[in-house]
Amino acid sequence: MAEKVLMKGNEAIAEAAIRAGCRHYFGYPITPQTELAAYMAKRMPKIDGVFLQAESEVAAINMVYGVASTGKRVMTSSSSPGVSLKQEGISYIAGADLPALIVNVQRGGPGLGGIQPSQSDYYQATKGGGHGDYHLIVLTPASVQEMADLTSLAFDLADKYRMPSMLLADGTMGQMMEPVILPEEHVNVIDKPWAVTGTQMQRKHNIINSLYLVPEELERTNFERYERYAQIEKEEVRYESYMMDDAEYCLVAFGIAARVSKNAVVALRAKGVKAGLIRPITVWPFPKAPIAAAAKHVKAFVSVELSMGQMIDDIRLAQNCEKPVVLCNRAGGMIPDPAQIIAAVEALKGGND
Amino acid sequence: MAVVFEKPKSLTDAELHYCPGCTHGIIHRLVAEAIDTLGIEGRTVGVAPVGCAVMAYNYFACDMVEAAHGRAPAVATGLKRSMPENIIFTYQGDGDLASIGMAETVHAATRNENITVIFVNNAIYGMTGGQMAPTSLPGQVTQTSPYGRDVATAGYPVKISELLAALDGPEFIARVAVNNVKNVRNAKKTIEKAFRNQVEGKGFSLVEVVSSCPTNWGMTPDQALAWIDEKMIPYYPLGVYKDKSAKEAAAE
Numbered sequence: 001m002a003e004k005v006l007m008k009g010n011e012a013i014a015e016a017a018i019r020a021g022c023r024h025y026f027g028y029p030i031t032p033q034t035e036l037a038a039y040m041a042k043r044m045p046k047i048d049g050v051f052l053q054a055e056s057e058v059a060a061i062n063m064v065y066g067v068a069s070t071g072k073r074v075m076t077s078s079s080s081p082g083v084s085l086k087q088e089g090i091s092y093i094a095g096a097d098l099p100a101l102i103v104n105v106q107r108g109g110p111g112l113g114g115i116q117p118s119q120s121d122y123y124q125a126t127k128g129g130g131h132g133d134y135h136l137i138v139l140t141p142a143s144v145q146e147m148a149d150l151t152s153l154a155f156d157l158a159d160k161y162r163m164p165s166m167l168l169a170d171g172t173m174g175q176m177m178e179p180v181i182l183p184e185e186h187v188n189v190i191d192k193p194w195a196v197t198g199t200q201m202q203r204k205h206n207i208i209n210s211l212y213l214v215p216e217e218l219e220r221t222n223f224e225r226y227e228r229y230a231q232i233e234k235e236e237v238r239y240e241s242y243m244m245d246d247a248e249y250c251l252v253a254f255g256i257a258a259r260v261s262k263n264a265v266v267a268l269r270a271k272g273v274k275a276g277l278i279r280p281i282t283v284w285p286f287p288k289a290p291i292a293a294a295a296k297h298v299k300a301f302v303s304v305e306l307s308m309g310q311m312i313d314d315i316r317l318a319q320n321c322e323k324p325v326v327l328c329n330r331a332g333g334m335i336p337d338p339a340q341i342i343a344a345v346e347a348l349k350g351g352n353d
Numbered sequence: 354m355a356v357v358f359e360k361p362k363s364l365t366d367a368e369l370h371y372c373p374g375c376t377h378g379i380i381h382r383l384v385a386e387a388i389d390t391l392g393i394e395g396r397t398v399g400v401a402p403v404g405c406a407v408m409a410y411n412y413f414a415c416d417m418v419e420a421a422h423g424r425a426p427a428v429a430t431g432l433k434r435s436m437p438e439n440i441i442f443t444y445q446g447d448g449d450l451a452s453i454g455m456a457e458t459v460h461a462a463t464r465n466e467n468i469t470v471i472f473v474n475n476a477i478y479g480m481t482g483g484q485m486a487p488t489s490l491p492g493q494v495t496q497t498s499p500y501g502r503d504v505a506t507a508g509y510p511v512k513i514s515e516l517l518a519a520l521d522g523p524e525f526i527a528r529v530a531v532n533n534v535k536n537v538r539n540a541k542k543t544i545e546k547a548f549r550n551q552v553e554g555k556g557f558s559l560v561e562v563v564s565s566c567p568t569n570w571g572m573t574p575d576q577a578l579a580w581i582d583e584k585m586i587p588y589y590p591l592g593v594y595k596d597k598s599a600k601e602a603a604a605e
Contacts, residue, residue, distance in 0.1 A: 024435055050434045054427070055460035062424035062457070066400075066431020069418045074431070092421050196416035196432070198396035198439050205365075207410045209419040 014039035016148035021187030023049035024074040026063040032171040033105035061089030068098035071195030077103035091130030095210030099158035105174040108333035116333025117171030120307035137165040140254040144178035238281035247276030253304035264341035288318035295319035361385035374567040374574025387545040404446035405479040423454020426461035442469040463522035465556035483569030518594035524556035530563040532581040
């Protein structure tokens with residue numbers, strides 16, 4: 001039987017990463033992901049791993065790039081302003097087709113913003129973030145259990161598709177304590193013939209690179225990468241559907257917003273309102289198909305977000321604006337309560353009936 | 354017949370793209386000779402910069418990683434920390450190492466990362482067409498200092514060797530030049546030592562190589578080599594700026 005322990009979300013990520021075979025962590029202090037780095041600082045030296053506090057987020061992500069080049073599992077974590085600094089390196093990691101995990105425990109922005117939870121880095125995470133055409137596989141945990149489970153999955157998917165993955169959490173998930181069954185130790189061994197580990201004079205040299213001065217070649221790498229992305233959109237979409245079978249109103253929310261939304265669905269059902277929830281677990285690839293399917297029977301969608309409305313665009317696109325989408329949001333570190341969501345749905349109901 | 358001269362084994366057969374008279378070719382050769390002499394090619398991973406040497410990954414026969422501008426010491430840190438038995442070197446120019454990558458340089462040095470850094474200082478941004486570098490001399494005319502580098506507005510050149518030698522961390526800091534036979538021979542010995550230090554686990558070893566850029570200096574190759582003697586070396590004196598192990602040995 002796997003052990004069940006009480007853990008903070010940030011610590012659950014760290015322990016799950018170690019159990020997934022990650023022995024290299026690079027970071028720079030920032031709230032509210034602090035516990036993650038602290039956990040790594042304590043654990044890594046005991047297990048022959050590497051914890052290094054870098055001089056900046058920029059340096060940290062480039063250390064990640066270095067380890068990723070060797071094919072070993074590696075991660076960094078930060079919070080919104082720090083993740084902005086990492087974008088240069090993330091673009092290079094994507095451009096060089098390297099697997100790595102980046103954790104963003106989001107806080108309110110823009111600028112220095114605040115230290116309370118937010119989901120306002122959604123565009124940055126799902127639309128690329130840095131320069132050039134690329135995507136990350138973006139996973140959004142809604143419990144401490146998922147902080148652990150999705151960390152394991154993020155490493156596996158990054159290796160499988162040779163690309164960076166991101167765990168897009170928020171300050172609430174990072175700070176919250178819940179019981180968690182930690183994943184078993186597992187190290188998926190994937191052959192990485194591209195890794196730079198020294199030729200041992202046995203093969204031609206490997207080169208990790210994202211520079212192509214011949215535009216035809218660079219174009220080809222972009223098209224090839226997007227073929228992989230198409231496969232991911234087909235095979236790796238993950239979401240949870242809650243009370244959607246007969247739903248007339250579909251809430252769409254991830255992370256902490258999804259937990260609040262679930263409470264709102266229960267309360268609405270108690271009032272006789274047929275509400276349901278689609279909770280994207282991957283926000284890239286976005287669960288387009290279930291949203292499109294829901295559009296066939298719901299009257300409207302409600303995008304519940306801790307931002308000024310970013311995911312709402314993807315909901316509109318997923319169902320070609322077939323049904324209206326309204327925004328129910330808080331921003332700047334505030335969290336919507338169930339009453340706000342219930343009111344948003346009831347307002348729609350009033351409008352429709 | 355005895356072979357008296359041949360290409361180092363750790364250089365590939367790729368044709369170098371450097372301008373006529375550029376000293377990158379010499380420096381590539383010296384690095385490759387050090388790798389050959391120490392017999393470490395099979396376990397060496399090099400990190401190429403952004404700048405004229407961006408395509409160094411095609412020229413060195415060992416495994417190579419291309420880094421973002423200025424980030425090579427951070428990338429090398431990741432490589433070395435995950436593969437302590439491998440030999441990791443970076444090859445960087447002055448814009449890369451002394452301007453945009455200053456933080457990465459200083460912190461890799463102060464952590465005494467066991468890596469070798471080859472720093473090519475030719476006092477100009479070559480690849481982008483001759484802009485003022487952090488190491489451009491006072492009064493030096495470049496595309497972005499067309500009236501000469503005015504220290505009142507553009508500040509003074511950065512003396513990397515002196516700056517890093519002031520830190521407690523790094524093992525070995527030296528400045529050499531490649532503008533004549535004597536200097537090249539000394540550069541060869543120094544670069545080899547910087548690699549040997551890493552093999553022996555001694556720590557961060559940086560060799561600043563005072564170098565030329567005839568194209569962007571607007572000179573013939575010969576004039577450029579002479580300018581190194583006349584202008585560069587007086588501002589950037591050659592020598593060993595820090596040798597921690599030698600100092601400790603002398604103290605015993």
